[in-house]
Amino acid sequence: MRADAQRSYDRILAVAGDVFVEQGTNASMNEIAKRAGVGAGTLYRHFPDREHLLDVLLKDWVAQIQAAVDQTLAAGLPPRELLITWFEAVVRHISVHRGGAARLTAALGNTASMVDKWQGLATANQSVLRHLEARGAIRGGADTIQICRLVGGVAAVADAGGLLRDDTRDLLALIADGLLVAPAAALRCP
Amino acid sequence: MRADAQRSYDRILAVAGDVFVEQGTNASMNEIAKRAGVGAGTLYRHFPDREHLLDVLLKDWVAQIQAAVDQTLAAGLPPRELLITWFEAVVRHISVHRGGAARLTAALGNTASMVDKWQGLATANQSVLRHLEARGAIRGGADTIQICRLVGGVAAVADAGGLLRDDTRDLLALIADGLLVAPAAALRCP
DNA sequence: ACCTGAACACCGTTCAAGT
């Protein structure tokens, strides 16, 4: 890639990130080009359409998730808190620009397209699950993709509905309780 | 309302329902007007913008939920199956046009706007919960709105990601297990 | 090879002119 091309590419990506956070996923492409100081044609030379632009941005964000999972595991929390904290990290990471959560969750498990985009999320989630399984803290029957879908659904709802942090946390806690052997609320055992 | 106005109104609503199901929530307004056999101005006279059109359509669909709840309760299913069947009915009802689930779920609990749109859904869900509570089948701690949000999140994901019926059911089962006193999978009791 | 920006097709929305 020639130096000027690289420069255009980087500027477009940086500006697009800002604009999508500000105005949502439907922001004007022409404005992105203008703000990046490039012609409209340059934008389309590097990113054939809006989808490509969003995909590249989202891939960046999802890559950061692996760092988040290590950090979460190292905190040494009890199972329920660990799970909820991890879910919150996921929601935060995939909600970086409005509409992003819905987009990523829609691609989840879709082997045909953009495998690597959600693969990172799935493996990160997997390692949290394994950690909890090793401690016998989790019931069987739910696989990683399903859990990612549920959490992604919460992220999409929180994103679209402008949910408060506490409300989002409550939803994630409900999911966590469905997965754990010993949920917070008392169980009536025979 | 004059007779010709009523006629325009009805035709627009009917055609819009079809077009939104076919092409999703972003379908062209001009095409809706053309297919309905009215001028563009007539469409905007009755529905100031796309939101109004979608709101009226969604309200219609949500109204049908009350019928669904009565039918579900009358089936006499055991708690887990009842809950899952009900959740499936909700997903089916709020997913009538692409993007509809996300839209409704975003408005959920938002007292400022469109209260009556989701109110019907919330009260219907409430009556299912009460039915299960009376049988001691449900753990405390989750209120109606939260559950509607979770189910709405699943609906949005299923809608956007083109999930199969069985995959959707699995997600709803996970939510149900989080709510029930005695989930399907074996619990290890002390 | 890469960039520019005018140009094209299309879309949401408006409004003067009609009945």
Added chain:
DNA sequence: ACCTGAACACCGTTCAAGT
């Protein structure tokens, strides 16, 4: 009172002309 449809502003996308 209601409807029509040309018109306007805007947007995604393309492409001939430049360096």
